[in-house]
Amino acid sequence: MKSVIGLLLSFMLLSTSLFAGGKQEVKKYNPDSPVTITLGGYGDLETAYKAVVESKDFKSKYPNMKVKFVTNDFAAHHDRLTTAIAAGKGAFEVEAIEIGYIAKFVANGGLTDLSGSPFNAKDAVKNIVKYAVSNATTKDGKIIAVPVDIAPAVMFYRKSLTDKAGVDLSDVKSWDEYIKAGRKLTVDKNGDGKIDQYALTSPESVWEIPLNGGKGGWFSSGGNVLEPKERFINVLNLVKKIRKAGIDADLDAWSQSWLASFKTGLVATHFSGAWWGGALRTWVAPKEKGDWRVAYPPGKALASIGGTYLSIPEQISLDKKLPAWELIKYLTTNPAAQLITFKKIDAFPSLTTIFNDPVMDEPVAYFGNQKARKLFAEIALKIPESSVSKYDVIARDIWITAVTNVIIGKSSVEAAYDKAKKQIENRIQ
Amino acid sequence: MVKKRSAGHTLLWKVSGTLKYLVLFGVSLIFIYPFYYVFVLATRERGNMFKVPPPFWFGHGIVDNYNSLLKNLPFWRNMLNSTGIAVLATFTTVIFCTMAGFAFAKYKFKGENFLFNFILVTLAIPQLLGIIPFFKMMVWFNWLNTWFPLFIPTMANAFGIFLMRQYLAGSVPLDLLDAARIDGIGEFKILVKVVFPLAKPAIAVLGISTFIGSWNNFFGALVILRDKRAYTIPVALSSLLGIHNIDFGAIMMGTALSLVPLLVIFLFFSKQIISNLLAGSLKGVAR
Numbered sequence: 001m002k003s004v005i006g007l008l009l010s011f012m013l014l015s016t017s018l019f020a021g022g023k024q025e026v027k028k029y030n031p032d033s034p035v036t037i038t039l040g041g042y043g044d045l046e047t048a049y050k051a052v053v054e055s056k057d058f059k060s061k062y063p064n065m066k067v068k069f070v071t072n073d074f075a076a077h078h079d080r081l082t083t084a085i086a087a088g089k090g091a092f093e094v095e096a097i098e099i100g101y102i103a104k105f106v107a108n109g110g111l112t113d114l115s116g117s118p119f120n121a122k123d124a125v126k127n128i129v130k131y132a133v134s135n136a137t138t139k140d141g142k143i144i145a146v147p148v149d150i151a152p153a154v155m156f157y158r159k160s161l162t163d164k165a166g167v168d169l170s171d172v173k174s175w176d177e178y179i180k181a182g183r184k185l186t187v188d189k190n191g192d193g194k195i196d197q198y199a200l201t202s203p204e205s206v207w208e209i210p211l212n213g214g215k216g217g218w219f220s221s222g223g224n225v226l227e228p229k230e231r232f233i234n235v236l237n238l239v240k241k242i243r244k245a246g247i248d249a250d251l252d253a254w255s256q257s258w259l260a261s262f263k264t265g266l267v268a269t270h271f272s273g274a275w276w277g278g279a280l281r282t283w284v285a286p287k288e289k290g291d292w293r294v295a296y297p298p299g300k301a302l303a304s305i306g307g308t309y310l311s312i313p314e315q316i317s318l319d320k321k322l323p324a325w326e327l328i329k330y331l332t333t334n335p336a337a338q339l340i341t342f343k344k345i346d347a348f349p350s351l352t353t354i355f356n357d358p359v360m361d362e363p364v365a366y367f368g369n370q371k372a373r374k375l376f377a378e379i380a381l382k383i384p385e386s387s388v389s390k391y392d393v394i395a396r397d398i399w400i401t402a403v404t405n406v407i408i409g410k411s412s413v414e415a416a417y418d419k420a421k422k423q424i425e426n427r428i429q
Numbered sequence: 430m431v432k433k434r435s436a437g438h439t440l441l442w443k444v445s446g447t448l449k450y451l452v453l454f455g456v457s458l459i460f461i462y463p464f465y466y467v468f469v470l471a472t473r474e475r476g477n478m479f480k481v482p483p484p485f486w487f488g489h490g491i492v493d494n495y496n497s498l499l500k501n502l503p504f505w506r507n508m509l510n511s512t513g514i515a516v517l518a519t520f521t522t523v524i525f526c527t528m529a530g531f532a533f534a535k536y537k538f539k540g541e542n543f544l545f546n547f548i549l550v551t552l553a554i555p556q557l558l559g560i561i562p563f564f565k566m567m568v569w570f571n572w573l574n575t576w577f578p579l580f581i582p583t584m585a586n587a588f589g590i591f592l593m594r595q596y597l598a599g600s601v602p603l604d605l606l607d608a609a610r611i612d613g614i615g616e617f618k619i620l621v622k623v624v625f626p627l628a629k630p631a632i633a634v635l636g637i638s639t640f641i642g643s644w645n646n647f648f649g650a651l652v653i654l655r656d657k658r659a660y661t662i663p664v665a666l667s668s669l670l671g672i673h674n675i676d677f678g679a680i681m682m683g684t685a686l687s688l689v690p691l692l693v694i695f696l697f698f699s700k701q702i703i704s705n706l707l708a709g710s711l712k713g714v715a716r
Contacts, residue, residue, distance in 0.1 A: 038655075044671035068656070073670035076651050083652050087561050089568040090652070259479040266481075282674045283475055345674060 027118035029322040034064040037324050040092035041069060042077035045308065048344040052337045058330060065323055074098065084313070085110035091313035093324040097145055099307040102136050103392035105144060112312040112321060113142040119325050121146060124333055127353050134385035136309050144311060146332045149347035151273025151306030152379035153209055154294045156280070159368060161185060161197065161268040169269065170295050175210075175238050178298040182247035185268045199247040200269050201258055203239035207403045208305055209271055209297045210235050217386050218395035218424075225395065225424045226417065232399075236406045236413040243407050263288055271297060273305035274376040278346025281366040289365065294372045302383045308347065348376050355381070391428045398423045464688065471685035475678040494678035501679055503658050504686070507665040510576070510654075511644055512690060514661060518580035518643035519636050525585040526635060530593025531624050535606060545594070552587045557648070564652055574655045579646065589635050596631035597624065637698035644691060662687040 039049060046069040052058060053067040070092060072080060078101050084091035085108070097105060105111050114121035121143045125133045132147035157169045167181040182199030189196050200206070211217060211231070220227035242248055249266055251258040261267045263285035270276065280292055297303070310328045312321050331337050338349040339359060354360070355377040363369035402420035405411040411419065470478055473488030498504050532538075533545050567578045601624060609619045625632070650661045657665065666683045669676055 044674050047671075047674075070655055071657075071668045072651060072664065073667040076647070076664070076667050079648065080652050083560055083564055087564045087568065090564060090573060256479050256483060257481050260481045263479075264481065278674065283677070345671075 027318070027322070029326050031062060031064060034066070035320070035323045036066040036068060037094060037320070037327055038068045038070055038092040039094040039096070039310075039327070040077065040081060041071050041096040042074045042098070043071075044345045045096055045347075046071045048341040048347065049331060051344055052331060052340050053327075055336065055340065057334075057336055061330070062323075062326065065327070067327060081313075085315070088315055091315055093312065093316050093320045094327055095311050095313055096148075097309045097311055099132075099135060099151075099304070099309065102145065102309060103388040103390065103396075105311070106136075106138055106388050106390055106392075108390075110314055111144040112314050112316070113144060114146065114312070114325070115141060115143040118322065124329050128332065128350050129352055129380050129383075131304065131380075131383040131385050132307055132309075132350050134387050135304075135307075137387050139387055139389070145309035146311075146328055147307060147350040148310050148328075148332045148338075149275075149308045149341060150350045150380055151275050151304050151348060152376050152383060153271060153273055153297060153301075153303040153305045154375065154379065155269055155271055155297045156276060157269040157293055157295065158265065158288070158291050159293050160291050161265060165268075170293070172295070172298040175241075175298045179241060179245050179247065182242070182269075183245060186245075186247045195246075197265060198249040198267050200242070200249070200271070201251045201261060201267050202248050202253070203242040203407050204403065205253065205271050206242060207235050207239055209301045209303045210238065212303045212384065212386060218392055218399070219389055225428075226399075226421045229417070233413060233417055236403065236416055239403055240406050240413060243409075259284060271305075273307070274348040275306055275346055277364075277366065277372065281346070290368045293367055293370055294375055296375070296379065302379060304380075304383055307350070348373075348380070352381065391424070394427045395424050398427070467681060467688065468685050470677070470681040473678070473681075475676065478677055478681075490678055491682075494682040497676055498679040498682045498686075501669055501676065502660075502665050502683065504665070504683060506658050507660050507662050508687065508690075510659065511661040511663075511687070514576050514579045514650075515640050515643040517576065518583065519640045521580055521584040522586065522589050522639045523632050523636055526589030526593045527597075527625065527628055527632065528620065529585055529590040530595075530597050531601075531620055533590065533594040534598040535601065535603065548587045548590055552591070560648070560652070567653060573653060574659050575653075578653045579649055579661075580643065589639070592635055593628065593631055597628060600631075601627050633698045637695060640694050640698075641691060 039046075041049070049067070050069060053065075071077075077096070078098065081091060081095050081097070082104075085105070095111075112119075115137075125143065125146060128147055129150055132150045133143070136145040136147065137143050155169065155172070162169050162181075162185065165181075165184040165187070167184050169178075169181060172178050172181065178199075185197065185199040186195055187197050188194060219225055226232045249261060251261060251267075257266075262270065262280060277292075277294065280286075281289070285292070310331060312324045312328070316324065331341070333351060335351060335354045335357070338351045338354055339357065341347050342349050342359075349355075360373045360377055361371060362373070364372045398420050402411070402416040406413055406416045466483070469484060469487055471494060472491040473484060474490035474493065477488060477490070478484070533541065563578075563582065567573055570577075572578045605623060606619060609623055614622065644661075645663060646661070647663045647667070650664045651667075654660050654664060657668070660668065662683070666680055666687070669680050669683070
C-alpha cells in the first residue's frame with residue numbers, strides 16, 4: 001500500500017514539475033488572451049496615453065488589451081509608488097517614473113530588469129535617445145525603465161525684450177557673454193528707480209545646465225564625490241556671478257510672481273526642458289504667442305531637465321508583465337504613439353526615428369515660427385550618456401543646499417563645495 | 430458706589446476700544462483672506478489668474494471652471510467619498526474613544542496604567558513610519574480601494590482616548606455614576622444616557638478634529654484608493670496638477686466647493702464647543 005502511495009506521490013510531483021516547467025517556457029504575450037493593464041502615471045500623461053490606446057492601430061494590434069489609468073500629481077504618484085514597492089505589493093503593472101526619481105529606484109530596486117529575457121529591452125531601445133536610456137541603466141547593464149519622453153534643456157527668451165535691449169541671444173558663446181547681455185536686459189523701464197525687467201528669475205534655475213541637468217556625474221570614474229572639483233566650483237562661481245551682477249529677479253520657482261513674470265515681461269530669459277514650451281503656450285503665457293524664442297544654452301551647454309520613463313515593478317506576475325511590456329514597447333517605440341503624445345501634451349519624443357518626421361520641421365507659431373522642435377531634437381542627440389548611481393539623490397539634495405548658500409551669500413564658493421563634499425561622503429559611508 | 434468716568438476717560442476708552450477692534454479686524458483678515466482668495470480664483474479664467482498684484486475681485490470664469498472640473502473629475506462622487514469617509518470616521522472615533530476614555534477614567538482594572546501609558550507612547554511615533562506595515566495589512570485584508578482603511582484603523586486612536594479620558598476624569602462625578610447604578614441602570618446605558626451628554630464639549634472637539642483630519646487625509650487616501658471614482662477630494666484635486674498643462678481654474682473651483690462642508694461642520698461644532706463649555710462653567714459641574 002505504502003509503495004502505491006509513494007508511486008502516486010512521485011507521479012504527482014513529476015507531473016507538477018513538468019507542468020510548472022512547461023508553464024515557465026511560455027514567455028510570450030498571447031494577444032488572444034483578454035487582459036487589463038493599469039498604468040500608474042502623473043500629471044497629464046493620461047491624456048496622451050489614453051489617446052494612444054484608443055487609436056485604431058493600437059486596437060488592431062492589441063484587441064484584447066484593456067488599459068486603465070490611475071493618475072496622481074507628480075510628487076504623490078512617486079510617493080504612492082515608493083510605498084507600494086517598499087511593501088512589495090500594490091503597484092500597478094506599468095508605472096511612470098520622472099527622471100529625477102530614477103536614481104532612487106536604481107538605488108532601492110523593486111523594478112524589473114528589462115534587459116534580459118523575455119523582454120530584451122536592449123533591442124527595443126536601440127532607436128531611443130542614448131543619454132535617456134543610459135540614465136535608466138544600472139552600472140551592471142540592467143535597464144530598469146524605458147524613456148517615453150525627454151526634455152533637452154534650452155534657453156527660452158523673449159525676442160521683443162532682447163531686441164529692445166540690443167542683444168542677440170540666438171547664439172550665446174559663454175556664460176560671461178550671457179551675464180553681459182543680462183546686464184543690458186536688466187532695466188528700470190519707467191524710470192521710477194526700481195528695476196522692472198530682469199534677465200532671469202533666479203540663479204537657481206541655472207545650476208543644472210552646466211551639470212547635465214544633475215543626472216549622473218556626481219562621482220568621478222574613481223568613485224570620488226563632486227569630482228572633478230573644477231566642474232563644480234565653476235557652477236558655484238556662475239550662480240554667485242549672476243547674483244552679484246544683479247540680473248535676477250530673486251523669485252521662488254512656481255510662486256505666483258514667478259509664474260506671472262513670464263507674461264508680464266519681468267524676466268527676459270529662462271532655462272528649462274523642452275516641455276516648458278508647452279506650459280508657456282497653454283497656460284503660463286498664452287497671450288505672448290510669437291514673442292518667445294528658444295536657443296542653445298550659453299556655450300552650447302548640453303543638459304536634460306525632465307523626462308518620463310515607463311517601468312514594470314518586480315512584484316507584478318509574469319503573466320501581467322508580458323502584456324505590460326507590450327504596452328511599454330508600443331508607447332516608447334511606435335512612431336505614431338510618440339507623435340500623439342507629443343501633440344497632446346508637448347512631451348518631446350524619445351524615439352530618434354521620428355526626429356526626421358516632417359512635424360519636426362514645422363515652424364512653431366508660439367515661437368515666432370521658429371523651427372524649435374528641430375533644435376530640441378538636435379540637442380537631444382548630443383546630450384552625453386551618463387549612468388545614475390544609487391547615491392545621486394543624496395548628492396543632489398546636498399548640492400542644492402550648497403548652491404542656495406552661495407547665492408544668498410551664506411557661504412563662500414570654496415566653503416560650500418568643501419561642506420557639500422564632506423556631507424555627501426559622510427552620508428554614503 | 431460707581432465712580433463716574435470723566436470725559437477724557439470716556440474718550441480714551443472709546444479710542445482704545447476702537448483700536449482693539451481694528452487690530453482684531455486686521456488679524457481676522459489675515460485668516461480670512463486665503464479663503465476669500467480661493468473663492469476669487471475659482472471665478473477667474475485660467476489665463477487671467479496669476480497676476481502681480483494678485484486679483485482681489487471675482488472674475489467671469491465660474492461656469493468654465495465648473496465645467497472643466499466636471500469634465501476632468503467625477504467631482505460630486507469624490508465629494509460623496511470624502512463626506513462618507515469623514516462622517517464614518519467622526520462617528521466611530523467619537524463612540525470608541527469615548528468608550529475607551531470612560532473606561533480609563535472611571536474603572537479600575539489590572540494593567541490600567543500600563544495600558545494607558547502604552548497608548549500614550551504611540552502618540553510619539555510618527556504616522557509615516559507605520560505606512561508600509563499599514564499598507565501591507567490593507568492589501569492582506571483585501572481592503573484596497575475601499576473606505577475601510579480610512580476609518581477603521583483610527584476608530585480608537587491615542588489622541589481621542591487621551592482627550593476623552595482627561596475630560597471624563599474631571600467632568601463626570603463618581604457619585605452620579607453610583608446613583609445611576611443604584612437606580613438599576615446598566616453600565617452600557619450609563620455610558621449612553623449619562624456619559625455622552627456630559628461629554629458633549631469634548632465630543633465636539635474630537636468630532637471637529639476627526640472630521641477635518643479625515644477630510645484632509647491625503648497620504649492614506651492616496652495609497653489606498655486606486656481609481657478616480659474612488660478618490661477623496663484632496664487626492665482627486667491633486668490629480669489635476671499636470672506638468673505641461675495645469676488647469677488651475679478647475680482646481681480652484683474644486684477647492685472652493687470642497688471648503689463648504691468643512692466650513693459648515695466647523696460652524697456647527699464650534700457653536701457646540703462654546704455653548705457647552707459656557708454651560709459647564711455656569712453649572713459648575715461637580716468633580
